[in-house]
Amino acid sequence: MSSSLSPSSSPSPSSASACAPSSPSPLSPYGWDEDWDAAFAPYAAKGLVPGRVVRVDRGMCDLVTPEGVVRADTEFVVPRDPAKVVCTGDWAAVDPAGADPRYVRTLLPRRTAFLRSTSSKRSEAQVLAANVDHALVAVSLAVELDLGRIERFLALAWESGAQPVVVLTKADLVPDPTGLSYLVQDVETTAPGVPVLTVSALHGDGLDGLTALLGRGTTVLLGTSGAGKSTLANALVGDAVMDVQATRDADGKGRHTTTTRNLLALPSGGVLIDTPGLRGVGLWDAGTGVGQVFAEIEELARDCRFHDCAHDNEPGCAVLGAVEAGALPPRRLESYRKLVRENQWIVAKTDARARAEMKREWKRRGAMGKAMMQAKRGRQR
Structure with a gap:
């Protein structure tokens, strides 16, 4: 490298x-x-x-x-x-x-910081980049889209204080314009309020629009191995500053070409921080970020009968109503539930007060479930 x-x-x-x-x-x-x-x-x-x-x-x-x-x-x-x-x-x-x-x-005090949880059992945060203005999430079109992983990246990006941008790389591998349009629509639905761009770093397609969007600030480039980050970094810098390796034919995964985080000056202005491919994208106290990724669910939740509705089986849940009406994809709600639970668990592991509140919430829901079952049995009798 x-x-x-x-x-x-x-x-x-x-x-x-x-x-x-x-x-x-x-x-x-x-x-x-x-x-x-x-x-x-x-x-x-x-x-x-x-x-x-x-x-x-x-x-x-x-x-x-x-x-x-x-x-x-x-x-x-x-x-x-x-x-x-x-x-x-x-x-x-x-x-x-x-x-x-x-x-x-x-x-100097950081303006922004991109954090994720480590794989360590000690519940620690790892900082990937500091003082960034844009978080560029690179997603390869050479493999099937993992919308859940994109939502994870976006939650961390919003939480960092940076503006997230999704870049669909290797667009030259999707020759059908209609198919490409559908893929873009899927990601746009997954990333409300986030610019979604398609690029082909190999042929230079879409790079001008990306450069104009990034401006002269600091951008961190994120994604899994094989997402084309190093190739994209070389294209943006205009030189072969990062080593590039081919992905594996069997599964399209990369080989961890980049092993350190590097800050590179861009000829158009600003700087780019390239990062190694991330296998795990664990949340770290990203409640606000999760809320922004699932803004439509947060908006629907305001009309739920209960202010602390878990959108599971509560009566008068506006979110479940939207799912039943076909206005909200079930996958989005499942992903939202999963990330909310994961984030609550991470916070509880590091915060005694949050841990106590989570236990009280479990007890409250358990009591509510028992009461509902008893009422149901009473009606049946």
């Missing part, structure tokens, strides 16, 4: 300025603005220099600074919370040139 930002090919202040000739700072092409400058002022007074993390590797990280790309130790930024470790996209205060060894002294 290679990257356009490495110590051996460090962008000088003059080359960064060439990307944005009117920018007052060589870090402007990487997202530096007046607000970041104000936040950094106390550290500038101590002689530290600003830098944006472009890669993290075993306790060390590469950062783009006004002097170019430097390598620094993250020993002084080891928080107890795994979600606050140094991550690609972070803005940091770094020792000035001449310090040996050179350390990252602190991180």
